Every structure is written in C-alpha cells, then in structure tokens.
Amino acid sequence: PTEHTLAVIKPDSTQEHKDTIMNKIKEAGFCISQVKETKLTREMAEEFYKDHKGKDFFNNLVDYMSQGPSIMMILSKENAIAEWREMMGPADPEQAMQVKPDSLRAQFAKSILENAVHGSSNVQHAMDNIKFIFGDIPS
Numbered sequence: 315p316t317e318h319t320l321a322v323i324k325p326d327s328t329q330e331h332k333d334t335i336m337n338k339i340k341e342a343g344f345c346i347s348q349v350k351e352t353k354l355t356r357e358m359a360e361e362f363y364k365d366h367k368g369k370d371f372f373n374n375l376v377d378y379m380s381q382g383p384s385i386m387m388i389l390s391k392e393n394a395i396a397e398w399r400e401m402m403g404p405a406d407p408e409q410a411m412q413v414k415p416d417s418l419r420a421q422f423a424k425s426i427l428e429n430a431v432h433g434s435s436n437v438q439h440a441m442d443n444i445k446f447i448f449g450d451i452p453s
C-alpha cells in the first residue's frame with residue numbers, strides 16, 4: 315500500500331540546496347504528490363513543533379523555521395515514512411556523518427538545529443503534519 319509523509323526542506327536548505335534535494339528525492343523513487351513553498355509564521359512554527367514546546371531549543375527552532383520560505387512536500391511511496399527518515403539520516407549531523415554519510419543531513423545539515431530537512435515520525439504525525447500544511451487532502 316502507498317504511504318504518505320510530509321517532507322520539509324528547511325529555510326536555509328531551501329535557499330541553498332532546493333533543486334539538489336528535490337532531485338535526490340525523485341531519484342530515490344518517491345512521488346512528490348504535492349509541493350508548495352511556504353514561509354511559516356512564528357505562530358505556525360510553534361504549532362507545527364508543539365511537541366517540543368518547553369525544550370531549551372524551542373525558541374531557536376521557531377526562529378529558524380520562520381526565517382524564510384520552506385519547501386513543503388507530500389511524499390508518496392510504499393513505506394514512505396520510514397524510507398524518508400532513512401534518507402534524511404539522524405537529526406544530529408555529526409552522528410549522520412558517522413552512521414550514514416550519504417544521508418541528506420550528513421551532506422547538508424549545519425548543526426542539530428539547522429539540520430536541513432524534516433520528516434514525519436509515524437503515521438499519526440504524517441496525517442497531522444499533512445493536514446496542518448496542506449489541509450484536507452481527498453484520499
């Protein structure tokens with residue numbers, strides 16, 4: 315069965331690596347079912363990352379994610395959620411370079427905060443993330 319996930323190219327990587335990352339996504343066999351370039355407001359970034367509210371990096375995360383436009387994509391493929399997370403690599407680029415040097419974060423992340431890309435972590439988050447960014451999608 316086809317699975318859907320939300321993938322985000324974060325603002326700094328949208329400026330610097332948008333085409334490279336989108337080409338790699340297509341080469342990996344994902345279908346980009348929907349795509350839009352959107353600048354999150356601070357309020358939207360706070361809502362998107364509400365699970366991280368209270369963490370010491372929350373304000374920096376909200377600043378980072380609202381600093382400019384991001385590329386928002388619905389990726390569709392069998393096992394899309396896990397495969398996109400695999401392609402991103404670990405959140406921390408130091409670790410990504412150790413365990414998955416060909417991952418997007420190993421190649422493009424600047425730090426654990428400015429880590430280039432986002433992907434939903436499970437089916438529930440994928441549905442919530444997609445609905446938040448794209449609204450109700452007919453299935």
Ligand code: CMP
Pocket residue numbers: 366371375405426427428429431432433
């Ligand atoms: P993401 O996968 O989008 O989900 C939460 C984000 O918070 C993460 O990518 C990073 O951008 C950021 N983040 C996670 N852990 C840390 C941390 N320890 N320090 C700073 N930022 C972090």
